[in-house]
Amino acid sequence: MPDPLITLTTDFGEDSPYAAALKGVVLGINPSARLLDLSHQVPPQDVRHAAWFLANCLPCFPPDSIHVVVVDPGVGTDRALLLVEAGGRWLLAPDNGCWEPAARRLADTPRVWRLDRPRFWRHPVSATFHGRDVLAPCAAHRSLGVPPDELGTPAAAWARLRWPEPVREAGGITGEVVFIDRFGNLITNVPAELLPPWFTAELTGHSIMRHVRTYAEAPPGTPVTLISSSGDLEIAVNRDSAAAALKAGVGTPVRVLPRREPQP
């Protein structure tokens, strides 16, 4: 039985001591915990970015893994802090919806608790750093086997993110860009299953008619569509940034229009 695994996902960056403090607090309570950074580079307070990030990596992790998420623009308000069980994975996060798309991929019905038992917290509790003072200590106690019903109270309702869904319309599908990766590739919310056999994708005034299987099939500089590693429609430019070349960002609308003839 390996030591318990606790991952960290935050918007702290790594020049500040905040992420390091989370690690120290966890190890101060459970010195055997295995800590793993997922990212401290979520853009500041970007709950939607965190949600997409988590939905596309947490399902890879094994059952019993514990995941602390600190992207928390509402810190110190009366928003709750939650413990969630979904498909055997455990998430600890603010009640802002960031954890929810990941949990839905893991289980039909997540179990949710409000973390409301101060005896498991770090004191004095700062008004501005609940990650260090509530989430990290509760994750460490969970990793030691403290049952969820001791850490909190079952919750029946929680915040949901406005998560954009693609819309089927007469003549096509309207989706949007939901994530841009480091290479400038544009990942949309249109799943591959919805795509017609042949199609043109339109965004920011560009019509993209070429669909490829891999980046390397595209001539350098030509925008193409392909299926992303998350299984969604992606727009890319081989060896260049599609975000820069097409002037697109998160939220940019993307239209998918069926065609009669195959794509080149």
Add this chain to the structure above:
Amino acid sequence: MPDPLITLTTDFGEDSPYAAALKGVVLGINPSARLLDLSHQVPPQDVRHAAWFLANCLPCFPPDSIHVVVVDPGVGTDRALLLVEAGGRWLLAPDNGCWEPAARRLADTPRVWRLDRPRFWRHPVSATFHGRDVLAPCAAHRSLGVPPDELGTPAAAWARLRWPEPVREAGGITGEVVFIDRFGNLITNVPAELLPPWFTAELTGHSIMRHVRTYAEAPPGTPVTLISSSGDLEIAVNRDSAAAALKAGVGTPVRVLPRREPQP
């Protein structure tokens, strides 16, 4: 008994192989060591930044943890390399004061050794990378149980950082900004205990009269004061960068002036 924990804090960034080399050297000597990154994003050669960083996370770590710090503008000169014990934690760092504020929070009297026993070093010793060739191997040997008196010689004196202290003056307190986090929040060196019940904070020509408990209480765009997670006076702008909005940086003076009426 968990495997020994060795953390790393450097100014190397992660595109260079320097941080990775530290890890390899540690594991080459003690394959069971548990390595943990605290940060490789200390600004280049910024000893003061490293000192504040360490002072605000190392006290969270449990006793017996080992902490390697490589922020070393004087590499290759005759500045010493030190092993420090403070409150049961072990630090290995250049003798430039970066470790000292953290140690003072951990213990009244740290114990300090000069690392002067080449038989524990990696050879040939580079003139420009003592982190890899001296600090990392000595940390690994320490984690294997080599006593400090074999790794080095007790030291009676060491460099201290000019660490700015707030000054109480007739009519108020003068402090300064000592850290700026990724969100642009300005953390000062004025501890909450020094603050009068009601006050105005002045910096860069701005008078900040509103004190809040949490970021979310502030109207977007309004500068406010609050107590940072480190327990100090902090100046923030909800959902914006106070550093940019107020044109402030590390070293910017901050005046705290008592008031008669409560803050709004």
Add this chain to the structure above:
Amino acid sequence: MPDPLITLTTDFGEDSPYAAALKGVVLGINPSARLLDLSHQVPPQDVRHAAWFLANCLPCFPPDSIHVVVVDPGVGTDRALLLVEAGGRWLLAPDNGCWEPAARRLADTPRVWRLDRPRFWRHPVSATFHGRDVLAPCAAHRSLGVPPDELGTPAAAWARLRWPEPVREAGGITGEVVFIDRFGNLITNVPAELLPPWFTAELTGHSIMRHVRTYAEAPPGTPVTLISSSGDLEIAVNRDSAAAALKAGVGTPVRVLPRREPQP
């Protein structure tokens, strides 16, 4: 016997979920694996950067360590994915030469396999993310003791990087800048052993006559030569970026001209 060690080196950055997905996939197969980030900051698709990075840190790691490298501009084409054994270390990487300079420092003759056994892969295999679907699962299976001959087929040929070698010419040596670190130091491909006792280095129209042992010996602002921690000729400016000051980049030619009198 410590748990098996698997390191990760990628060009994914940390705002995307790709590196985190690698970690989840490894732990889903071998929950006891110890994961270690080397870097996710290799510049996008920069195979040469990855090669220099790996050559300068992998030799520090102990035998039996496993190293996954995902810098893969050819993902989805028919380029192979390889498992390599060199000096007891195991590398898993695309067949683009990125692993080869490191392996040559570890062993005269690496052993190489093509990873061609889909039963060890994650399915469905994405056309754009073989790191997650092939390399990470094969690394995890290797860490569980699956022999290389089950994971793949011995390979007799593989891609080699055009790795620039210094040229000795009448009157001197011509090399080039092969790496720039976070401090702006320029590391060349001219090994210290090739240098004459006294020399002038020329690049981008500058003649550098001062050779020092450590950065701190150089007056601030003066370009100097020294021996890098990798044992090569390096050009630096104390407390400044040589890359910016001398307008040099990777590939910039560097001439080494012998002199009769000592360097100052």
